[in-house]
Amino acid sequence: MNGELLADVFLGAAALFVVLAIVLFYRVAAGPTTQDRLLAVNVLGTNTVVILALLAVGLDETSFLDIALIYALLNFLMAIAISKFTVERGGVL
Amino acid sequence: MSAIAYSLAVFVLLSAVATALFRDVLSAIVVFAAYSLGMAILYTYLLAPDVAMTEAAIGAGVTTILLLLTIARTTRPSAEEVFERVDVPAVVVVGAFVLVLATLLPDMYAVGTQDAPIWGQGVLSETPTVHYVQEAYAETHAHNAVSAVLASYRGFDTFGEAVVVFAAGIAVLLVLKREVFA
Numbered sequence: 001m002n003g004e005l006l007a008d009v010f011l012g013a014a015a016l017f018v019v020l021a022i023v024l025f026y027r028v029a030a031g032p033t034t035q036d037r038l039l040a041v042n043v044l045g046t047n048t049v050v051i052l053a054l055l056a057v058g059l060d061e062t063s064f065l066d067i068a069l070i071y072a073l074l075n076f077l078m079a080i081a082i083s084k085f086t087v088e089r090g091g092v093l
Numbered sequence: 094m095s096a097i098a099y100s101l102a103v104f105v106l107l108s109a110v111a112t113a114l115f116r117d118v119l120s121a122i123v124v125f126a127a128y129s130l131g132m133a134i135l136y137t138y139l140l141a142p143d144v145a146m147t148e149a150a151i152g153a154g155v156t157t158i159l160l161l162l163t164i165a166r167t168t169r170p171s172a173e174e175v176f177e178r179v180d181v182p183a184v185v186v187v188g189a190f191v192l193v194l195a196t197l198l199p200d201m202y203a204v205g206t207q208d209a210p211i212w213g214q215g216v217l218s219e220t221p222t223v224h225y226v227q228e229a230y231a232e233t234h235a236h237n238a239v240s241a242v243l244a245s246y247r248g249f250d251t252f253g254e255a256v257v258v259f260a261a262g263i264a265v266l267l268v269l270k271r272e273v274f275a
Contacts, residue, residue, distance in 0.1 A: 011097060015100055018100040018101050021130075021131070025111075025127065028108075028123070028127055034120050037124065041123050041124070041127050041130075044127050045126075045130060048130045048133065052134065052137055055097075055138060066142070066146065067137055067146050070153070071149050074153035078123070081157060082122075082157075085165060
């Protein structure tokens with residue numbers, strides 16, 4: 001009973017973070033520069049890690065933490081690739 | 094469906110529409126990464142962590158870099174306006190298609206229900222799904238039923254897929270080795 005209530009709290013928190021992602025998406029769509037969008041998507045990535053961790057607790061599935069870990073590890077890749085692309089045009093890797 | 098599913102659906106829809114409408118390709122690539130994030134959470138929420146893991150690895154890493162390489166090798170059209178003008182006939186066609194799919198939606202069984210015909214009731218008690226779930230370990234010694242189907246029951250099919258992916262990879266490498274297209 002108590003555990004179920006706790007799981008609901010975690011799932012509710014995850015839902016709130018998803019709503020936060022929708023609010024953040026305003027910055028992604030509005031821009032105005034590509035760098036603004038890039039930073040906003042980076043924050044969305046961090047947000048995703050938090051949501052996945054909350055889902056892992058709320059749904060009692062520890063394997064979800066692996067997905068959160070993958071995102072935490074790979075989140076910086078796009079920022080670096082696009083930064084390099086902007087600074088030296090043509091260079092990506 | 095709970096609050097998470099609905100708000101996730103809103104987020105995915107927003108990012109998909111934004112990806113389609115952005116005029117600047119670089120911005121579209123960035124927004125597409127946001128779409129991929131939403132889809133990964135959705136897959137996780139629907140209890141498909143293997144698909145979510147693939148989406149995480151592909152969406153966060155490979156897709157962005159491949160698309161960036163593409164615009165580095167080709168040209169990036171610059172434009173004044175931020176958003177593409179909406180093509181009304183295309184929207185009508187897509188809207189009609191979505192409407193048809195939406196009318197079919199209420200007839201679908203809920204996720205994970207035991208009433209679905211795939212689990213076999215009455216005459217159909219021996220469906221392929223039931224067979225795979227019950228016999229997969231005895232016949233293939235794979236602990237995961239999905240792996241058993243992929244790698245054993247339809248092994249040749251998976252082998253063909255691997256050949257296609259390998260050929261596509263070689264083709265991409267060949268194209269990337271060439272000089273920048275004018």
